[in-house]
Amino acid sequence: MEFTKLSIIMKSSTKPPYFVGSQLRGALGYALKKVTCINPSFECNDCFASQNCLYYEFYEQKNKPHNYRFDFELAKEFYEFDFYLFDSATQKLPYVISAFHLMLTQNGLGKEHKIYKEFDIYVNDKNCFIDGQLKLPKDFINTFVIDRISTDVCIKFVTPLRIKKDNKLLRNDSIELKDIVNSIYQRQMQLLGRKFKKFPYVTEGNIIKKELKYKELTRHSNRQKTTMNLGGMMGKIIIRDLNTESFNILKLGELIGCGKSTVFGLGKIKIEEII
Numbered sequence: 001m002e003f004t005k006l007s008i009i010m011k012s013s014t015k016p017p018y019f020v021g022s023q024l025r026g027a028l029g030y031a032l033k034k035v036t037c038i039n040p041s042f043e044c045n046d047c048f049a050s051q052n053c054l055y056y057e058f059y060e061q062k063n064k065p066h067n068y069r070f071d072f073e074l075a076k077e078f079y080e081f082d083f084y085l086f087d088s089a090t091q092k093l094p095y096v097i098s099a100f101h102l103m104l105t106q107n108g109l110g111k112e113h114k115i116y117k118e119f120d121i122y123v124n125d126k127n128c129f130i131d132g133q134l135k136l137p138k139d140f141i142n143t144f145v146i147d148r149i150s151t152d153v154c155i156k157f158v159t160p161l162r163i164k165k166d167n168k169l170l171r172n173d174s175i176e177l178k179d180i181v182n183s184i185y186q187r188q189m190q191l192l193g194r195k196f197k198k199f200p201y202v203t204e205g206n207i208i209k210k211e212l213k214y215k216e217l218t219r220h221s222n223r224q225k226t227t228m229n230l231g232g233m234m235g236k237i238i239i240r241d242l243n244t245e246s247f248n249i250l251k252l253g254e255l256i257g258c259g260k261s262t263v264f265g266l267g268k269i270k271i272e273e274i275i
Contacts, residue, residue, distance in 0.1 A: 001144040001188065003255060004090040006097060007122040010079040010104070014114055018075050019230070021159075021265035022219035023109060025070060028083075029059045031103040035095055054092050065190035068096075069257050070265040073158060079109075079119075081265075086191050086256065090141045097121065101134060146251050152240045152274040155180065155250065159268040160215045160232030163259040170233055173212040177239060178203045180269075181246055184253035191256060201245035209238040219264070230261055238274065247271075 017023055033055040039047050050056040058066060067089040072081035083100070085093060100121065108115040121129035123140050163170050163183050170179075178199075185199045212235035219228050242250075250271050259267040 001191070001252065001255070002087055002090055002141050003144060004085045004093050004140050004142065005122075005124050006083040006085070006093070006100070007125065008079065008081060008083070008100060008104075008119060009122075010116050010119040012078060012116060012118070014079075014110075016076055016079050016109075019159075019217055019219070019265075020072055020076070020079070020081065021070050022230075024072075024081060025264055027103045027107060027109055028099055029055065031107050032058065032095070032099040034102060034107075035099045054095050065187070066263045067191050069262040071257075071268055072265050073268075084255065087193075093123070093140055094136065097123070097128075097134060097136065101129075144252065144255055146248055148273075149244055149247055150271075150273040151242045151247070153238075153242060153247070153250070154272045154274055155237045155239065156270040156272065157212070157232075157234045157236065157268075158270055159266050160217055160230065160234055161259045161267050161269070162230070162232040162261055163267075171214045173210045173233075175210075175212070175233065175237075177205045177207060177237075177246065180253070180258060181249050184249050184256065184258050187256055187258070187262070188249075188252060199249070202243065203246050204241065204243035205239045205246055206241050207237055207239050211235045212237070230264060230266060232259065232266060240274070 036053055036055045038049055044050060044056055044060045047056070058068065067086040069084050070081060071084060085096065104116045104119055106115065107113065120127060123137055124142055126137060128135050128137065163175065163179060165174065165179055181203050182199050186196065189196060212233050215231055215234045217230040219230055253269050254271055257267040258269050
């Protein structure tokens with residue numbers, strides 16, 4: 001899996017929303033359309049350039065997995081978030097970083113469209129906004145690797161996990177290890193453009209403790225004029241005696257996310273080794 005990590009930090013007096021994903025995705029979309037659109041009408045319907053438009057691919061194209069996601073924590077005191085590009089989308093970093101710069105310096109954030117002059121932008125943890133100028137590194141595409149295997153881990157659900165079981169959204173602690181593993185694996189297959197298939201290995205691991213609760217979360221879509229439910233499970237699960245294949249897919253989940261609505265920043269998980 002190839003990826004590029006973009007990070008932005010703004011330590012201003014303006015406190016972001018409790019759940020910043022909806023605001024950020026909407027603001028990025030508006031800026032990205034300005035950066036990429038070549039249609040004089042500025043309309044996506046029947047656009048002659050839609051098949052080669054990054055905005056259309058990220059926001060308008062139906063029945064196709066989005067190969068990016070926001071990554072952040074809830075209830076931050078200041079804006080600090082990551083944005084991941086996966087597979088072929090990594091090549092589009094110049095457009096994406098230009099859109100973020102436009103979003104911060106000209107379009108602004110929130111109802112007041114607040115703009116920012118002081119912020120840091122990193123690509124793969126290297127500062128690329130120096131003296132007010134964007135300077136991209138020559139090599140900005142990483143390959144996912146795992147350098148350490150652990151059999152005993154704690155899975156932390158940092159943002160709400162929206163996952164279905166028996167065609168129903170989970171709202172209790174009935175989630176099992178195989179549900180998490182299969183969700184991550186299917187997202188991997190989607191990002192790689194491969195057909196659906198079951199996880200090809202046995203899922204081994206004993207859940208010894210669950211501390212989970214359902215977190216209510218909603219967002220208002222200005223474009224669709226509706227309120228969307230983004231609630232999901234938060235908390236942690238402790239697992240012992242994981243097999244290597246299951247551990248590897250969980251670590252991949254740290255990168256690509258787990259469950260539904262990962263583009264908004266949902267399904268952020270963190271795998272911690274238990275010593």
